[in-house]
Amino acid sequence: MQAAIITAYDAPPAYGEHPEPVARGDHEMVVDVLAAPLHHLTRAKASGAHYSASGVLPLVPGVDGVVRDPSGRLRYAVLDDTALGTFAERTVIDARRSVLLPDHVDPVRIAAAMNPGMSSWVALRRRITFPAGQRVLILGATGSAGRMAVQIAKRFGAAQVIAAGRDTARLQELPALGADRTLTFDEIAEAADVDIVLDFVWGEPAAGSMLPLLTARADRSASLTWVQIGSIAGASAAVPSVALRSARLQIVGSGIGSLSPRDFIAELPELATAVAEGGIDVQARAVPLARIAQAWKDHPARERLVFVP
Numbered sequence: 001m002q003a004a005i006i007t008a009y010d011a012p013p014a015y016g017e018h019p020e021p022v023a024r025g026d027h028e029m030v031v032d033v034l035a036a037p038l039h040h041l042t043r044a045k046a047s048g049a050h051y052s053a054s055g056v057l058p059l060v061p062g063v064d065g066v067v068r069d070p071s072g073r074l075r076y077a078v079l080d081d082t083a084l085g086t087f088a089e090r091t092v093i094d095a096r097r098s099v100l101l102p103d104h105v106d107p108v109r110i111a112a113a114m115n116p117g118m119s120s121w122v123a124l125r126r127r128i129t130f131p132a133g134q135r136v137l138i139l140g141a142t143g144s145a146g147r148m149a150v151q152i153a154k155r156f157g158a159a160q161v162i163a164a165g166r167d168t169a170r171l172q173e174l175p176a177l178g179a180d181r182t183l184t185f186d187e188i189a190e191a192a193d194v195d196i197v198l199d200f201v202w203g204e205p206a207a208g209s210m211l212p213l214l215t216a217r218a219d220r221s222a223s224l225t226w227v228q229i230g231s232i233a234g235a236s237a238a239v240p241s242v243a244l245r246s247a248r249l250q251i252v253g254s255g256i257g258s259l260s261p262r263d264f265i266a267e268l269p270e271l272a273t274a275v276a277e278g279g280i281d282v283q284a285r286a287v288p289l290a291r292i293a294q295a296w297k298d299h300p301a302r303e304r305l306v307f308v309p
């Protein structure tokens with residue numbers, strides 16, 4: 001079969017011949033891949049940098065995708081750490097890490113949405129308590145995950161969603177998706193009275209936002225839960241100690257490890273249904289898998305790239 005193959009961590013995948021996959025365990029099955037998305041997680045694992053990267057080469061990247069199982073049914077599947085990912089004509093999935101999809105769904109939309117959508121979905125459902133009526137600030141709201149977080153927070157009953165980012169043109173698109181306000185990082189103090197921060201950026205923009213946000217709070221003893229989800233602006237952030245003493249700030253992380261695979265998988269069907277029914281806006285661009293070497297090197301598109309074998 002044809003697949004995208006990485007033989008060195010500093011080079012893009014090459015499209016070429018790969019041995020046919022073989023299912024081994026009781027729950028494994030060989031499936032046809034219909035749509036396999038390129039996320040930051042996919043790139044990080046393929047570069048050997050992510051904490052969950054397996055370190056095995058050669059490697060077929062791709063951590064998830066929409067597949068057709070041997071009985072002809074569509075599934076969205078998340079792969080465990082493996083040297084054979086979803087960037088291939090066929091792969092092996094563990095049925096327990098997949099959910100069945102209705103026949104009519106668009107595989108490209110579902111594939112594009114699930115990883116970025118799941119980031120805020122599980123954070124709000126499983127990592128913190130999120131009663132209706134909360135006020136939410138989203139840092140990095142202009143990216144795929146942030147745009148979906150705006151919509152998901154509203155869907156889960158947020159009273160107010162404030163979308164923050166650096167790209168003012170992209171911020172202007174977010175009120176149509178449910179954002180009540182948009183702010184640049186320089187204006188962050190205007191979001192002082194939120195209850196929850198969903199942080200996709202970390203690094204300097206997050207650290208630099210903490211004190212302006214906290215010191216402008218009307219009641220500093222009111223709880224502020226800062227959910228660390230992504231680190232696109234920096235792996236580390238210099239959190240001022242005074243931020244933790246002078247206000248009721250709690251910082252929690254949400255991602256693989258802080259939540260079990262079972263927690264993620266339990267939430268997949270409802271998110272897939274929401275996306276399939278058109279309840280969540282998704283920006284996706286399908287690209288033939290044969291063109292992966294070029295697409296991998298190009299600057300990241302605004303839309304989520306989804307490879308179609």
Ligand SMILES: NC(=O)c1ccc[n+]([C@@H]2O[C@H](COP(=O)([O-])OP(=O)(O)OC[C@H]3O[C@@H](n4cnc5c(N)ncnc54)[C@H](OP(=O)(O)O)[C@@H]3O)[C@@H](O)[C@H]2O)c1
Nearest residue numbers: 040119140142143144145146167229230231232233254255
């Ligand atoms: N923990 C989880 O479960 C989970 C799941 C999915 C994603 N993530 C993580 O969440 C982050 C965002 O993912 P995504 O899919 O939304 O990525 P994306 O579509 O590429 O969007 C990236 C976002 O980050 C912003 N950004 C990039 N560099 C920045 C900087 N130096 N300062 C401020 N903002 C910056 C971008 O702003 P512009 O629009 O201005 O470029 C954009 O809003 C990534 O770190 C990803 O790994 C975590």
